[in-house]
Amino acid sequence: MLSRTERTLSSIILLVVAIITLYPIVVLVTTAFDRVNANNSSISFFKSLSFSSFKYAWTQGGFSQYTIHTAIMTVSVVVGSIIVAVLAAYAVALLKPYGSRILFYVAIIGFMLPVEVLVTPWFYELRSLGWLNTYWALIIPQLAQSVAFGIFWMNSAFLAVPKELTEAAVIDGASRADVFRLVLLPNVTPAIKTMGALVFLWTWNAFLLPLVLVSSPSLFVVTEGLSNFQGAHFNNYGALAAGAVLAALPVVIVYLASQRSFIRGMFAGSTVG
Amino acid sequence: MSSITLQHATKVYPNGFKAVDDINLEISDGELMVLVGPSGCGKTTLMRMIAGLETVSDGKILIGERDVTTAAPKERDVAMVFQNYALYPHMTIGQNIGFPLRLRRVPKQESSGKIATAARILGLASVIQRRPGQLSGGQRQRVAMGRAIVREPSVFLMDEPLSNLDAKLRVEMRTEILRIQRRVNVATVYVTHDQTEAMTMGDRVAVLDAGRLQQCDSPQTLYEEPANLIVAAFIGSPSMNLFEAQLSADARTLQVGSSALPAAAVMEHVPGLKAYAGRTIVIGLRPEDMALSTDESAPGITGVVDLIEALGSELLVHFGSDAKRVRPAVAISADSDEYLPEAEVSDRDGWVARLGARTQVKPGDTVRLTPDLSRMHCFDPESGDALR
Numbered sequence: 001m002l003s004r005t006e007r008t009l010s011s012i013i014l015l016v017v018a019i020i021t022l023y024p025i026v027v028l029v030t031t032a033f034d035r036v037n038a039n040n041s042s043i044s045f046f047k048s049l050s051f052s053s054f055k056y057a058w059t060q061g062g063f064s065q066y067t068i069h070t071a072i073m074t075v076s077v078v079v080g081s082i083i084v085a086v087l088a089a090y091a092v093a094l095l096k097p098y099g100s101r102i103l104f105y106v107a108i109i110g111f112m113l114p115v116e117v118l119v120t121p122w123f124y125e126l127r128s129l130g131w132l133n134t135y136w137a138l139i140i141p142q143l144a145q146s147v148a149f150g151i152f153w154m155n156s157a158f159l160a161v162p163k164e165l166t167e168a169a170v171i172d173g174a175s176r177a178d179v180f181r182l183v184l185l186p187n188v189t190p191a192i193k194t195m196g197a198l199v200f201l202w203t204w205n206a207f208l209l210p211l212v213l214v215s216s217p218s219l220f221v222v223t224e225g226l227s228n229f230q231g232a233h234f235n236n237y238g239a240l241a242a243g244a245v246l247a248a249l250p251v252v253i254v255y256l257a258s259q260r261s262f263i264r265g266m267f268a269g270s271t272v273g
Numbered sequence: 274m275s276s277i278t279l280q281h282a283t284k285v286y287p288n289g290f291k292a293v294d295d296i297n298l299e300i301s302d303g304e305l306m307v308l309v310g311p312s313g314c315g316k317t318t319l320m321r322m323i324a325g326l327e328t329v330s331d332g333k334i335l336i337g338e339r340d341v342t343t344a345a346p347k348e349r350d351v352a353m354v355f356q357n358y359a360l361y362p363h364m365t366i367g368q369n370i371g372f373p374l375r376l377r378r379v380p381k382q383e384s385s386g387k388i389a390t391a392a393r394i395l396g397l398a399s400v401i402q403r404r405p406g407q408l409s410g411g412q413r414q415r416v417a418m419g420r421a422i423v424r425e426p427s428v429f430l431m432d433e434p435l436s437n438l439d440a441k442l443r444v445e446m447r448t449e450i451l452r453i454q455r456r457v458n459v460a461t462v463y464v465t466h467d468q469t470e471a472m473t474m475g476d477r478v479a480v481l482d483a484g485r486l487q488q489c490d491s492p493q494t495l496y497e498e499p500a501n502l503i504v505a506a507f508i509g510s511p512s513m514n515l516f517e518a519q520l521s522a523d524a525r526t527l528q529v530g531s532s533a534l535p536a537a538a539v540m541e542h543v544p545g546l547k548a549y550a551g552r553t554i555v556i557g558l559r560p561e562d563m564a565l566s567t568d569e570s571a572p573g574i575t576g577v578v579d580l581i582e583a584l585g586s587e588l589l590v591h592f593g594s595d596a597k598r599v600r601p602a603v604a605i606s607a608d609s610d611e612y613l614p615e616a617e618v619s620d621r622d623g624w625v626a627r628l629g630a631r632t633q634v635k636p637g638d639t640v641r642l643t644p645d646l647s648r649m650h651c652f653d654p655e656s657g658d659a660l661r
Contacts, residue, residue, distance in 0.1 A: 164359035167326055172373040172420070173347040182372075186363040 032241035053242035057229070061239060062217070063246045066225035071250075073138040073210075073221060074203045078196050080143050085150025086192060090180060092151060093158035094166070104155065110148030118145075119212050126213055137213035138221065142206055146199045153198075157191035158184065197258040204251050222247040275337030275350075275427040276301045277323060277460050283331035284318050284484075292318040294484035295332070303458045305451070306489075307475030309465055310507070315484040316464045320430050323462060325349050336428055352421035353430040357437060358413045360405040366416050367392070367401040373424040391419040394453070411442045418450065422457050429454065429461040435470065447474060468508055472496070480504045502601040502657035505557050505650060511589060511625045513557045513650070515599040524550040530596030532574045538646035545660040546651050554660070555599045557650035560589065560627040565634070566643040573643040578636050579623060587630055592640055593623040601657060 002010070035050040057063050088107075092100045122141045123132075131137050161184055169183045207223040214220065220228065229243045277300040284293040293315040300306040308316040321327040323334060325346035333342050341349045352373070360369050367388050368375075374384040392398045395415040405413055414434060421429060434450065435443045451474055454461050465471055471478045472492040479489040480503070488500040492508075499505035505513045519528040520536060524547050527534045540546050546554070566573050576594035626642050634640060651660040 162357065162359065164355045164357055165361060168353065168355060168359035168420075169361075169372070170326070171324055171346045171351060171353045172424075173376040175347075178376060183361060186361075189363075 028241050028244055031237055032245045034238040034241075053238035054246065056239050057242040057246055061229050061243055062220070062225055063222065063229075063243055065218075066220050066222045067246070067250075069138070069219055070204060070221040070223075072135060073142065073206075074200055076135075076139045077142045077146055077203045078199050080139075081146035081150045081199050082192060082196055084143075084147045085154050085195070086185075086188070088147070089151045089154030089158055090184065093155045094184075104151065107148045107151040111145055111152065115145070115208050119208055122209065123212055133214050133216045133219060135219070138210055138219070141209050141213065142203050146203065150195050150199070153195050154188065154191060157188040161187045193258055197254055200254050201251055204254075275339075275460060276304075276335075277306075277428055277462065278335040279319075279323075279332070280335070281332035282319065282322060282329060282334060284315070284322060284327060285330040291484050293322065296481075296484075296486050298479060298486065298489060300460045300462060302460050304476045305454050305461045305463060305474060307463045307465060307471040307478045308481060309468055309471035309475075309478055310481035310487075312466060314481040316466075316481050317432055318484075319481070320353075320432055320462055320464050323349075323428070324351050324353050324430055349428070350426050351428040351430055352424060352426035353432065354414075354417045354421050354434045356433040358405075358417040358434075360413055360416055360420075362405055365402050365404055366397055366408070369405065369416055370397075370419040370423050372420060377424070387423050388419075391423045394422075394456070395419050410438050411446060414438065414446055415449070418453055422453060425457070427459055429457065429459050431461065431463045433465055434463075435465070436467070443470075450474070469510060472508070478508075480507060482507075498659070499557075499650065500659055502555060502557075502599070502652050505652070505659070506601045509559060511560050511627075513559055514563075514624045515555055515557050515601070515652075516624075517553055517597040517599055517654070518556045519553050520546065520549050520551065522551040527554075527556065529556065529574060530594050532572070532594070532596070534572045534574075534644065534646065539649050539651065542647060543649075543651050543660050549651075549653075549660070553654055555652040555654050555657075557652065558624075558644050559648065560625045562645040562648040563624070563626040563642040564645070565626075565628055565632055566641045568643075569641070571641075571643050572646075573641045574624065575639065575641045576624060578634055578638045578640055581634065581636060583630070585630065588628045588632055588634070590626045590628050590632070590634055590640070591623050592626070592642075596624075598622045599654075 032053055033049050033051070035048050035052050088103070091097060092104045118141070126132050126137050126140070129136075131140070165183055165187070166179050169179045174182065205223060206221070207227070210221045210224050211227075214224070217228065226243050226247050230240060277298075279296050279298040282293055282296045282298075283291070285291050296319060298306070308319060310316050318327055322329050323336075325341070325344060325348075329342050333340055335341065336349055336351070361372065364372065370391050371384050371388045374387060379387075388401075389398070392401050395418060397412065397415055397419060400408060400412060405416065408416065414437075417434070431450070435446050438446060447470060450463075463470075463474060465474075472495075475492055477489060478492050478495055480487040480495065482503045488495060488504045490498075495504060495508050499508060499513075502515065506515060516529055518534075520526075521528065524540070525536055527536045527539065536546065563574075574594055574596070576592035578590055578592045580591040582589040582591075624642070628634070652658065653660060
């Protein structure tokens, strides 16, 4: 049991941390709701409640286009990586074909290498394929990293399903496809949801790879757009803040929507008994 | 409706470990055969071989007339109840029970009828819409039984189905499983490490140790005529008193420590004992085959009481003597914390006698117990085989 002093002290510490964390976010959001003003180079704090900065960022700032590009990239990567990683992890974890362990370790290396190491080879590779400044350049490198992570993530999810469940299904008359579809998939769904949410966050927030591989503004994603926008509107804080809020909004929505399965998936391995 | 025949069934793992060694066994239609033995004796492996979950290294397995040695599990028409029930956590109880029917594409109306019947027989009708996580251990056990009986298999396999239940529920479920088995009336293989379960449930009991079949017979025969030391030590609770004895050269007396017992009374039912004149043998006495004696001249074993377990209806009196106790080397896997035969876990070197509840003894008393020599067992000390 914590003593009264300890409890008070920990509450104070939590409060201070919360203020430090929340202050910039509150400032950002309230500034974004300020009226659009080309010469507003100061932050505003609950000065007004206007959507004009958002409108400006969305139309003049090009965020409508950036959001579409980012959404196409993110949805492709999330869907593609789930399909490939789930099937590959199933094979690695349970079917264990010859050489699958090697594939597994290659996958681990794939997502452990920092993106800064991989960006140059990707650039030359995609340039030789003529894919720079195309959707391929946005999707393929992200997909590769996400699949690598997904195989690692889903491998442990498949291994956590008790062996008796698949054996019981086999004795009950299930084919291999039945076992996968009717027994394994429903049991790893929380892990798939968590993986999807994580890949969504990483892909939506990706900056370095799109920056290097897509230099044409006609295919900018939100992070690139935001960086560009900052350069062009360094004295328009309202518009900048609105752009940042627009860029971050989908991530926040996905996080809040998947919060429960997100946390559950994170701790799944520790509680399966 | 089929029998199960095992012909020289053998399982050798890639590392060379022989888990099941040349087992011949026939389980007739409707019979409940219990496979019992300590951990690592190969009983579960043998059952998994029948189910098709383990390949057979050598020998044959027949279900009915059909050789299923290499058949896939689903072609064998077996149903299995797992130790941890293996219920599908994402399905309701009804869906769990009906899963084998769904895979067989049984028409919905027919399958709902069968599910409802199974649920009613097992007392699960009120929880059919729930999920396994919301059920008690006993209920989950019944769902696993339901899933097994709903498809009317030719063979029923149960792998330690009661080991996760508490003692009281285990006794209840024992009778329930027996009732269901009699009702479906198919050849059933029941694996357990609990010899009480084996004795109370099996039409016949097969005792396994180190992958080999030690003896297969009715529970009563196993208890009264164990084929060797391993069976003698494993069957019965408390287990049989096993001690070294020296048969005199003239085959007249059996010397057990400092106590001398007349050999003639033993030889009446163990004529083979005569051949051991002048040699050491192992004698076995069930705890209930010893009685407290006040007659100093009567042949008996003298010892000092060190512990009394009062069970209400009887007393288990543990006493030490100068005789040398024998502990058969029952194979036990090192990584298991499962049941071990008493002969292995008890650190007492003494005897156990089952005496009447009102017997006046207390720890520290010197007692003299007369064995019922007509019920004494004798074993060869090298091979462990019973002398007949």
